[in-house]
Amino acid sequence: MPTEQYAYELSLREILPLLDVELVDIEGFSCCGEPMKSVNQLMTLYLSARNLAIGEKHKLDLFAPCAMCHLALSECKYVLDSNPEMKKRINEMLDSEDLNYHGDKGIVHTVDLLHDYIGIEAIKQHVKKPLKGLKIATHYGCHLIRPSEIGRPVHSENPQKIEEILKALGAETAPYAQKLDCCGASLLANLPESALTKTGQKLKAIQEQGFVALVDVCPWCHKMFDSKQVKAGETVAAKLDIPVLYLTQLIGLAFGLKREKLGLELNLSPVGKLEFG
Amino acid sequence: MRRIGVFVCHCGINIAHTVDVEELTKYASNLNGVVVSKSYKYMCSDVGATLIKDSIKEFNLDCVVVASCSPRMHEHTFREVVSDGGVNPYRLEIANIREQCSWAHSDKEKATEKAKFLIRSAVAKAQLLEPLKTSNIPVIPEALVIGAGIAGIQASLDLANNGFKVYLVEKEPSIGGRMSQLDKTFPTLDCSSCILTPKMMEVANHQNIELFTYSELAGIEGSIGNYKVKIKKKPRYVDLEKCTGCGDCAAACRLKDRVTNEFDMGMGKRGAAYMPFPQAVPLKYTIDSKHCLFLTRGKCGETPACREACAQGAINFDQKEEIIEKKVGAIIVTTGYDLLDPSSLYEYGYAAPDVITTLELERLISSSGPTKGEILRPSDKQKPKSVTFILCVGSRDETQCTWCCRIGCMSALKQVYLLREKLGEELEINLCHTDVRSYGKGYEEFYRKVRGLKTNMFRGRPSEVRDMGAQQKIDIFDTTTNKLFEITTDLVVLVPALVPRSNAVDFARLLHLTLSGDGFLLEAHPKLRPMDTFVNGIFIAGCCQGPKDIQDTVSQASGAASRATTILAKKELEIDPLIAAVDEELCTGCGVCVEVCPYEARILNDKSKIAEVNEALCVGCGACIASCPSNASIHKNFTKKQILNMVDDIL
């Protein structure tokens, strides 16, 4: 992940042990390569392959909390598993780093880890402070839901897993027309103003429909909606004033954990507005 | 000693280009048993036929080998020629030197060598061919038609008018099918009921047609000319003799207006006691056992309301399912189609109440529909000020249905016309299409007319339909103007793909029918035998074979009736003798052949304890021959001895 979203990392390191998940930190990982895809696809493939190979070396599945990383890794796995020629080629390159990709380990993201592996019931059991009456908008992020061809953790047109988790936390959810819209992060590198316009437009729509907060599961999306909320507001000439949190932060709050432990001070959007019972 | 004549065909350049025909002919003349060897450019022609017949006479031949194209092409032709010439038609062997030689190879020398082997082995087999006789089975001059939509109705009437008895089976309480759900038909804008109901009445009153409504096919045995079918009559709980169609039961039903009405595509409601539509044939009521309180819970108030209300005493909850057996000579399948559920394209927002399909709109347009012909939005029952059509929803889509539905474009245009008529000039009508396929007679004229009705045509497929609450929003890139348009509309009409009936797989299995890749019933040949199937005696017509409009359906239905008549009009049918037989001396009565036969053509005779072949059912697939442990099962004119002779000769 873009190694600056400490809040995401903090909050998930806090809540996952409570849910019986052991996170193993391994040395040697690199960028997944997805941000470089426009420049050199082969490099992206290689970078993801080496990360998968490292995981395999330690006999572990990879947990990719970043949706973009999850996409890169999943796509890499899809290509290498279905194209033996490419697999051979990549393995030849991996050889120089003493690595080899077999394809026997999986990749998991926060959403399916929580919803499918841990399960709603287990989450419900730890809820100490239900988020009563908070109407929260969900943002899945393009890279988490598409392209369904390679297998994504959630449905591409009607994803509901985060809604179900929110319900387990006692919050309210509602569908909204812009739910599947993009945050614009991919254009931050070369066309920042357009990127911010996308962010601003979506936040504006969410605000106008009476949601009190936005929850997301990808560091890129969060960076746009949270850290860049003010700039986005300027770009679309709107006063944006909506709290944006990581799903893991919200879960932590519902579990009764302290705000500092969940990195809430690092959220630049007005999370202080939210009252937690 | 056999006197064999070999005839080698050039087939124009199809064979001659890659195989040296003259060399082959000379080679063949020196083979064991061959008395004469000739060649000709097109052996299947009149001249070729005469050549063979004259040679038979001149050289006193008793066996013929033709080296030509695949037997699938002309075996039948040559059998007739040979028979005409005075030789038993089963003393004919074909060496396929086209599909299996000249068309598969390019090296002339090698191809010719291979052709020599092929001819040689054919001659070797010919030396042992038996002069088989065909046998006859009697034909029952009655027919079964499954499905009473317009296709079934047309086929039944054609057969009945030809003097044959027809059993017409329909699973719904009334005949009429999809056409009875339509308001008007394109391109003539005929009122659908007005042109359909006279035919429905004709069917009901025809002395040669016996109607089985609310019935399904339960089982089938037998073969062409001689089928035994089981028809399952589902209980209506209404005595058809007593019911006058007055409707008192439906009016009294405690579930009145509480059950989703499938005839109205879910746009309206009915009771558990209902008649599907006012012009139903038969004009009788039915009680739906899935919803009826008395039938599902055993209790309906103090006493069932319908029974109380019926002055004729026609309600009878003791009715049971009945199985009726009939014998028929031919079967026509006309089971129709379903619409693709647009939920599989979730992005088009079918979940919203104001996003509907063409058939659902058709029910709103229909004056006997749930809104009595008023166009009202399902959400607020208000008239829409703007309607947008999206064509090709799930059609021509590699991720859904790859095929074109054929009728989508014209149905949408028809509905545009009707909406303009009903809601006037003020209504904004938008139509998003990928193409407009107006291919039939009168279709282009109709398209032109609709273009003149202030219809906003957009060429492109929208990516999604957004539910904005009171209205729907659609972004569409119009490739004709190269601009992105945002349409805010009150009612969205999706034109979904046409798909096979949901039970097509099980139904096909029951009749041993094959399905094509898209799931529709497979025709024997797409160009030359579109109504035949691979099961002799069963024909298909209408949308069960593939999507098509009403005029093509009616044409096919009449065609299928004509095809069926070629069987029914005969007193007897000749059975192809190239089927299995039992060598009684070798048969041990183990019964393996009986288990293995997919056509149920084998039985074990209780008395003699020897297996027997039902010649009417056996198609010569060879399963029993392969599995017989005692070598007692033989394939006539494909015996082990004949084949081994061919192999020995080659080696």
Added chain:
Amino acid sequence: MSIIDLTSMGESQSELRREINERLSKLRDEISDYCFQCAKCTSGCEAHKLLELEPHKIVALLKRGLIDELVNSDVIWTCMSCFKCKERCPQRVAPVDILFSLKNLAVLSGKEIPGKYTAMLQSVLSIGLIQDVQSVTTHDGKTKKRDELSLPSISKPTDTAKFQMALSKIAMEKV
């Protein structure tokens, strides 16, 4: 046999087109041939409204072999990689994948890489990550480092020499 686009006098480059299709098929199966210009991709394209990207037009130009025009254009860099076009295309054409290949081709042919991509690339080549973040800022202006937040140090490639060797080899290779 020649097809010339009269507006730009560009000739159809079937060789290059075949090469692009080959690149695409190395990573994926589907190619641009099957597109029938329904424009469902453009109708839903996240970048279209703001930046005039027309995915269906890109595919059409590729089909016609007018690669140069595409590779030299700025519009190919406007794609947001949201994958909606790939998800919804009825003919399994993926304009987003075609765009990635075109961008790669642009870089290989020496065109200037826009925006921050070069910086990201250089960072990956030296430390294996797209950026070297030392600390973050809280909403009331304080800075915090990873260890101050009790977070373990970031995972990086252990043998940087081997890593850099492997990557530089790739930078040389064609896909």
